[in-house]
Amino acid sequence: MKILLLLSVVPDTTSKINFTADQTEFDKTGIQFVINPHDEFGLTKAMQIKEKTGAELHVVHVGPQMNESVIRKTLAIGADKAFRIDVEPKDSFFSAYQLAEFLKDKDYDLIIAGKESIDYNGGMVHGIVSALTGIKFVNAVTGLNIEGDKVTVEREIEGGKETLETSLPLIIGGQKGLVKEEELRIPNMRGIMMARKKPLEVLPAVDAPVMTEYVKFEKPPQKAAVKLVDKDNLDELIDLLHNEAKVI
Amino acid sequence: MSIIIYAEQSGGKINKSAKELASYASALAQKLNTEVAAVSFGAEDPESLFQYGVNKVLNVTDEKFSTFNAKAYAQALMQAAEQNEGNILVVSSSNDSLYMTPLIAGAWQSAYVTQVISLPENVENFIVKRKAFSNKAIAHVKLTTDKKILSIAKNSFGLKEHPVEGSVENFSPQVDDSVFEEIKVVKVEKASGKVPLSDAEIVVSGGRGLKGPENWGMIEELADLLGAATACSKPVADMGWRPHTEHVGQTGKQIAPNLYIAVGISGAIQHLAGVNSSKNILVINIDPEAPFFKAADYGVVGDAFEVVPKLIEKLKAFKQNS
Numbered sequence A: 001m002k003i004l005l006l007l008s009v010v011p012d013t014t015s016k017i018n019f020t021a022d023q024t025e026f027d028k029t030g031i032q033f034v035i036n037p038h039d040e041f042g043l044t045k046a047m048q049i050k051e052k053t054g055a056e057l058h059v060v061h062v063g064p065q066m067n068e069s070v071i072r073k074t075l076a077i078g079a080d081k082a083f084r085i086d087v088e089p090k091d092s093f094f095s096a097y098q099l100a101e102f103l104k105d106k107d108y109d110l111i112i113a114g115k116e117s118i119d120y121n122g123g124m125v126h127g128i129v130s131a132l133t134g135i136k137f138v139n140a141v142t143g144l145n146i147e148g149d150k151v152t153v154e155r156e157i158e159g160g161k162e163t164l165e166t167s168l169p170l171i172i173g174g175q176k177g178l179v180k181e182e183e184l185r186i187p188n189m190r191g192i193m194m195a196r197k198k199p200l201e202v203l204p205a206v207d208a209p210v211m212t213e214y215v216k217f218e219k220p221p222q223k224a225a226v227k228l229v230d231k232d233n234l235d236e237l238i239d240l241l242h243n244e245a246k247v248i
Numbered sequence B: 001m002s003i004i005i006y007a008e009q010s011g012g013k014i015n016k017s018a019k020e021l022a023s024y025a026s027a028l029a030q031k032l033n034t035e036v037a038a039v040s041f042g043a044e045d046p047e048s049l050f051q052y053g054v055n056k057v058l059n060v061t062d063e064k065f066s067t068f069n070a071k072a073y074a075q076a077l078m079q080a081a082e083q084n085e086g087n088i089l090v091v092s093s094s095n096d097s098l099y100m101t102p103l104i105a106g107a108w109q110s111a112y113v114t115q116v117i118s119l120p121e122n123v124e125n126f127i128v129k130r131k132a133f134s135n136k137a138i139a140h141v142k143l144t145t146d147k148k149i150l151s152i153a154k155n156s157f158g159l160k161e162h163p164v165e166g167s168v169e170n171f172s173p174q175v176d177d178s179v180f181e182e183i184k185v186v187k188v189e190k191a192s193g194k195v196p197l198s199d200a201e202i203v204v205s206g207g208r209g210l211k212g213p214e215n216w217g218m219i220e221e222l223a224d225l226l227g228a229a230t231a232c233s234k235p236v237a238d239m240g241w242r243p244h245t246e247h248v249g250q251t252g253k254q255i256a257p258n259l260y261i262a263v264g265i266s267g268a269i270q271h272l273a274g275v276n277s278s279k280n281i282l283v284i285n286i287d288p289e290a291p292f293f294k295a296a297d298y299g300v301v302g303d304a305f306e307v308v309p310k311l312i313e314k315l316k317a318f319k320q321n322s
């Protein structure tokens, strides 16, 4: 079996988000980049399948050279080989198009993505890849079990979950639940040493259509200061919720 | 041209987010001087959309479509768009919509923007605002293709009535049986009776400050009293005190209720990322320095085990009197 992880590289979850002076671009200064948390669940799941079945695990990322340290981290955790498509993505469609081109002469059985990148929160690159390649797709996946030809997938729905039966090849958009939190892998010294010798191939980008344009960014409006209510005067709180906020 | 919306349902009835989509699409249609057609898969009350400006409901009654199938629904919507010269598609941000819609964006080769919170100011250059960086920023995005797809962030536009005289038509999309065979639903599990988190107007949420799962009785009681859903912080779900489906935040669900009540939650940046779009936030925390107070509208500094039961008493009295 061959598995491919679609890797999105995002600012660390504690990052303060700022933009360049003209508010047109995300300011990367001082930002620590990490594996997209939803992809991290997928990476661990892929490692578990690899250890059980001897599958080969590749990673692909569309992004600039500065993201290679994060790609190396996936190799240190245990992926066998990585590809970087050398371009700063222009929008989600553009990234999906690069990935679909990459997949043209490949034969992966399982393609694991995250349900969304936590930076732009698009939630669409992997789904568009499915549309462009015709490979089946399940999103918001919280459980995956592969027994021979039979693939059972659990996905989150509004207010519950759904179990699906399908087959390979398959693309999944993974999220929390795919593996347990405590199973998440972090690189160890041996892994980091080995990762240095693993192949990281840089591929040129292809011309691809761009459908959207980020014109500018702004910070959400600041909240007014909190109204504190004394714990012995909860009638006031109820009055505020009823008459001011009008929520009860 | 026309605007197509995917009208979802809960328990057979057109749901609130579908009505919000209708409100959005109808406002957009007025700017563009066009009409709104909704596609519904067997809802019992398609007429309820007329109140929100939907001119036509294309109702799919074929049994094959009785459970959601992303690819089949995507094809149905594309056919509906074709029949009605629909070049703008508006969907919600539900799990189903977010699953189905990229398939349409790929097939149409069109712009698709999620987390949208505004109408385009000017329909000529079509720039909409969207949430980005897990609610830490707002981006202005221009859709540059003829066909356009918008996924609207929940509770960002609200319900706006605009009654029109509409019609309901039977709609029979042509989808190959193989599409239904590829991915088959074998089981659906839904928590019954409880208010689903994603639809809730009010959410009562508990954190590590509640000390243990045995103390959630008062959280549930408060939620019941308010007709609210319950949620929790990440460590609470990780420790198994509450189910994972209740975890909100950057790596959990992102919600935007009218009122979010946070009890014994410190307000870490990753938690806020999932809840700071709430219209109103009430924080109950024993520590006046808890960071959550900075993001709150209302706050009570105090011990949850004292404040919550008192609040329940007061609310009961309030309900009796009103």
Ligand SMILES: Cc1cc2nc3c(=O)[nH]c(=O)nc-3n(C[C@H](O)[C@H](O)[C@H](O)COP(=O)(O)OP(=O)(O)OC[C@H]3O[C@@H](n4cnc5c(N)ncnc54)[C@H](O)[C@@H]3O)c2cc1C
Residues within 6 Å of the ligand: A013, A037, B206, B207, B208, B209, B210, B232, B233, B234, B235, B236, B247, B248, B249, B250, B251, B252, B263, B264, B265, B266, B267, B268, B269, B270, B271, B274, B284, B285, B286, B287, B290, B302, B303, B304, B305
């Ligand atoms: C990559 C990453 C992703 C993350 N994603 C998320 C996420 O999606 N969602 C999320 O929630 N967290 C997330 N976290 C974790 C986050 O950083 C915090 O650790 C977490 O939100 C803290 O949960 P808490 O507020 O319940 O607990 P604590 O931080 O321990 O806070 C407990 C609070 O309860 C108060 N308290 C104690 N006793 C009482 C009492 N008797 N009455 C009233 N108040 C009391 C305390 O003053 C304190 O403020 C993430 C972290 C990382 C690194």
Ligand SMILES: Nc1ncnc2c1ncn2[C@@H]1O[C@H](COP(=O)(O)O)[C@@H](O)[C@H]1O
Residues within 6 Å of the ligand: A005, A006, A007, A008, A009, A036, A038, A039, A060, A061, A062, A063, A089, A092, A095, A112, A113, A114, A115, A116, A117, A118, A120, A121, A122, A123, A124, A125, A126
């Ligand atoms: N630049 C990228 N390179 C490779 N995979 C990506 C890239 N961007 C997004 N993905 C994958 O697509 C998923 C959804 O991303 P997004 O549409 O950006 O929210 C991510 O979790 C990744 O698995």
